Amino acid sequence: MFLKDQPAPAEWFSGGRNNEVLETFQHWILRQSGRPLPESEENPAVRALARATFNEVLEFMSFGTRSLNSSDLANLLSAGFEALVERSYSANTALVDPIVRDVVVKNFQDTALGEITIAEPGVSDYYPSDAEIRPAEVSVATATGRVVTRHLALRFSKFIVANAELPLMTNIVAAAAAKMGELPARDLCALLNSNTGPDGAALIDDDNTVRNAFGLDTAISKLARLYRVLPAFWVVPPERAATAAEALQQRPALNITLVILPWLDSSDYSYLVPDPTIRPVFARLGFVSPPVPQIARKRPDPQSVFLGQEFIVTLDSGMATMSRAIVRLQSE
DSSP, rough: OOOHSSSSOOGSGGGHHHHHHHHHHHHHHHHTTTTTOOOTTTTGGGGGTTTTTTTHHHHHHHHSSOOOOHHHHHHHHHHHHHHHHHHHHTTTTTGGGGGOOOOOOHHHHHEEEEEEEOOOOOOSSEEEEEEEOOOOTSSOOSSSSSSSEEEEEEEEEEHHHHOHHHHHHHHHHHHHHHHTTTTTHHHHHHHHHHHHHSSEEEEEEEEEOOOSSTTHHHHHHHHHIIIIIIIEEEEGGGGGHHHHHHHHHTTTTGGEEEEETTSSSSSEEEEEETTTSSSOEEEESSSSSSSOOOEOOOOOOTOOOEEEEEEEEEEEEEESSSOOEEEEEEEO
């Protein structure tokens, strides 16, 4: 056996070093999923497990004291998937993060439970399509300014776990987390599309709609005159991306970042917003800052006929306005 031939160093299990063993497992899962950390950030112990099988790594994680039971395995996998969830989620929030602020709040609103069930034994070349990966509110309703708790249940049959179908499981977990990574952008678009903040007041009144051929320059002057700020971001739908990019290339001194969001409901409008570090524009609310999905084992329902492991991915977040320093541009 691999572990008997190459036992783990004793210092990994002394004092507070147990966390390093779990970190090694998390980094090993990232490598197995094809999403490894840069070598400088990866725990060097992962290299010792490079040729280990999933079952051998599970034996390693049991610390050699006893076999892992079903509950142990579920808890271990949920802890191991944490880094995968965070990386997959964060990859989809990169465009939104610069133009929102994270705010810790306590109130929340529950929503229904989304679900993915994988029950076929031994199927290693299939994982759910985008249509099957649906957190409870992928289509975000009008923003309320309150935190919404979104859940997604991942149910792996006992055959999937018993056959050590790690590539299948990591693909599903990563795809689900990436789908949740769309939600901040959808929340931001919902706020812009509705044109109202949590207090019901308009974000952008009629006077701020620019309708002439020099829309960008006029919009910049409005921000400077009305709010005493310069624009930092130009948020556009995909249909206006090429035109906006050309306009910015002709004005390199503006130093404006182009942000393309596909969930803006009209190709006729785009938005200029200032730097939130100078004047806050949007707040992304959550229980942690920045909000990142959490994954945990769900204890089986005694009445359920499902045989396998079930995990719950949870995201607590919501978008609200903190400033009205936004100018809407209308295309000709």
